[in-house]
Structure formats: C-alpha cells, structure tokens
Amino acid sequence: MIKKKISKILVPLDGSKNSIRGLETAITLARSCGATITGIYSIYAPPHSEFRGVGSVEKALNDQVKKFMEEAKVLAAKNGIVFTEKIARGEIGYNIIKLAHGKGNFDLIVIGSRGRSSAKEMFFGSVSNYVIHTSKIPVVVVK
Numbered sequence: 001m002i003k004k005k006i007s008k009i010l011v012p013l014d015g016s017k018n019s020i021r022g023l024e025t026a027i028t029l030a031r032s033c034g035a036t037i038t039g040i041y042s043i044y045a046p047p048h049s050e051f052r053g054v055g056s057v058e059k060a061l062n063d064q065v066k067k068f069m070e071e072a073k074v075l076a077a078k079n080g081i082v083f084t085e086k087i088a089r090g091e092i093g094y095n096i097i098k099l100a101h102g103k104g105n106f107d108l109i110v111i112g113s114r115g116r117s118s119a120k121e122m123f124f125g126s127v128s129n130y131v132i133h134t135s136k137i138p139v140v141v142v143k
C-alpha cells in the first residue's frame with residue numbers, strides 16, 4: 001500500500017463560520033501529519049469596467065481581510081502549526097485551484113461547505129462545489 005504524506009494543506013478562507021471550521025479541521029489534520037497550512041483569501045473582483053474601486057471601501061475591505069488572516073495565523077500558531085497567508089483577487093474558485101495545482105505543490109485542500117457567497121446551491125456553496133469538481137488533489141469539505 002502506497003501512502004502519500006500530507007505535508008502542505010491549502011485552506012480557502014473568507015471570514016465565514018464555515019471557513020473557520022475548515023481552518024480548525026485543517027489544524028487538527030496538520031497536527032497529526034506534521035503539515036503546514038496556507039490560507040488563501042480570494043476577493044471576488046469583477047472586471048474593471050464594472051467596478052471602479054472606491055478608495056475607502058477598498059481600504060476597509062483590505063483591513064478586514066488582513067485582520068482575519070492575522071487571527072487565522074494566531075489560531076494556527078497557538079496549535080503549533082506554521083501558517084502562511086495568500087491574498088488573491090479575481091474569480092475565487094479559479095484562484096484556489098490555480099494555487100493548489102501551481103507552485104504550491106499542496107497535498108490536500110480543506111474547505112468550508114458554504115461561505116459568504118449569496119448564491120446558494122442545494123448542498124454546497126458554489127465555490128466549494130467548483131473546487132470539488134476541478135481539483136486534482138484530495139478535497140475535504142467541512143460543514
């Protein structure tokens with residue numbers, strides 16, 4: 001039997017309760033495997049023609065994301081886990097898969113079943129559904 005060691009876990013985060021549960025599950029897995037965690041916070045950014053960033057709104061969002069990522073880093077550190085953060089803009093699901101399959105060389109994705117997205121599907125949020133069906137590496141979905 002071939003066993004692949006889990007050493008790098010990718011955790012998509014958006015500040016929702018489900019994404020925090022995903023992070024907590026990833027921390028538990030990381031502790032048992034001796035893995036590191038990378039949290040990715042992908043901010044949906046519509047094409048520039050549709051959205052002209054209002055400076056104060058943009059800054060408030062950036063501050064909120066940085067604060068949340070710092071809290072995630074502290075939670076991981078309290079549990080002895082190395083946490084690296086990535087912040088991306090664009091299509092959320094695409095950014096997650098791009099990082100997971102790119103240079104990151106991740107072994108596992110741990111994602112909350114539904115985040116802040118207003119679009120709700122029957123069982124999963126649209127982002128987790130996209131990740132499940134597009135990922136070439138194992139995905140753990142946390143409810």
